[in-house]
Amino acid sequence: MVTWRSERPTAELHLRVGTASAILTVAWPGWRRTLTESALTIQRISSSPGRTKVVFNLTDCVGCRAYRGSDSADVGAYFTAYFYPFKRRWMSAGVARQRVEQCFRVALVQDPRTNLLEAERWACAIRDASVQQAPRKDGEQGVTNSEVRRPCRVMILVNPLSGRGQALQLFTGHLQGMLTEAAIPYTLVITEHQNHARELVKKADLSQWDALVIMSGDGLLFEVINGLMERDDWQEAIQTPLGILPGGSGNALAASVHHYSQ
Numbered sequence: 001m002v003t004w005r006s007e008r009p010t011a012e013l014h015l016r017v018g019t020a021s022a023i024l025t026v027a028w029p030g031w032r033r034t035l036t037e038s039a040l041t042i043q044r045i046s047s048s049p050g051r052t053k054v055v056f057n058l059t060d061c062v063g064c065r066a067y068r069g070s071d072s073a074d075v076g077a078y079f080t081a082y083f084y085p086f087k088r089r090w091m092s093a094g095v096a097r098q099r100v101e102q103c104f105r106v107a108l109v110q111d112p113r114t115n116l117l118e119a120e121r122w123a124c125a126i127r128d129a130s131v132q133q134a135p136r137k138d139g140e141q142g143v144t145n146s147e148v149r150r151p152c153r154v155m156i157l158v159n160p161l162s163g164r165g166q167a168l169q170l171f172t173g174h175l176q177g178m179l180t181e182a183a184i185p186y187t188l189v190i191t192e193h194q195n196h197a198r199e200l201v202k203k204a205d206l207s208q209w210d211a212l213v214i215m216s217g218d219g220l221l222f223e224v225i226n227g228l229m230e231r232d233d234w235q236e237a238i239q240t241p242l243g244i245l246p247g248g249s250g251n252a253l254a255a256s257v258h259h260y261s262q
């Protein structure tokens, strides 16, 4: 069990909710942040009115990183955690994962290195705790990122012509940032012709990757599966975890896997 409390009286905490510009600045000792095995909780200790508790569910956390601020005069350090909780869509009954970035400032002492070390401890503990979350399969919400073993190195295959030719744009606009936040190393393959993925997967040293992710329509996944099955070591190769992200026009398989598989 990961239980870690920090109640150091000189710390200052800046809490930025979502990507909004509003920054809630609070000072110790009025607040306590607690990291348990399932949540990061920021709680106000004093009895004054207003928001008293914010809970961030680590099941929804894909990563966390620590860093110094861009201002060299700033002795504080920062850690930012990236969450993708399910939220109701506006004017819709459905839910979808939406990105929430939480940024914290640590300024325990005047020494920037000490502050950075403290920020790194928090980032590391949040990463470790989020990876250890048990898979959640509640109703329509699907499985969580924590089912993926870490560290996870992935090969991502994108068909630039699939669908309306937007798969590559979807990769750079959505996926690339998430991979960086989750600190997942990846090899990007942009397919150049029919059967490119099939030939590549047939001959590749698969030990370099923990998973293959296909960003395309059903056709490219079909190619990858065929490539795996054509290998001499197909029995082992076909055990490689496969992911499908909708980049095609129909995306029937991705829709089935992600929405109707419960």
Ligand SMILES: Nc1ncnc2c1ncn2[C@@H]1O[C@H](COP(=O)(O)OP(=O)(O)OP(=O)(O)O)[C@@H](O)[C@H]1O
Residues within 6 Å of the ligand: 159, 160, 161, 162, 163, 164, 191, 192, 193, 194, 195, 196, 216, 217, 218, 219, 220, 221, 223, 247, 248, 249, 250, 251, 252
């Ligand atoms: N660069 C490329 N040029 C031409 N064909 C390609 C290229 N990359 C992949 N292909 C081929 O395109 C075929 C169709 O791709 P895919 O299924 O990904 O897209 P789609 O047909 O647009 O999507 P959907 O299956 O959702 O309708 C695949 O069978 C694959 O062999």
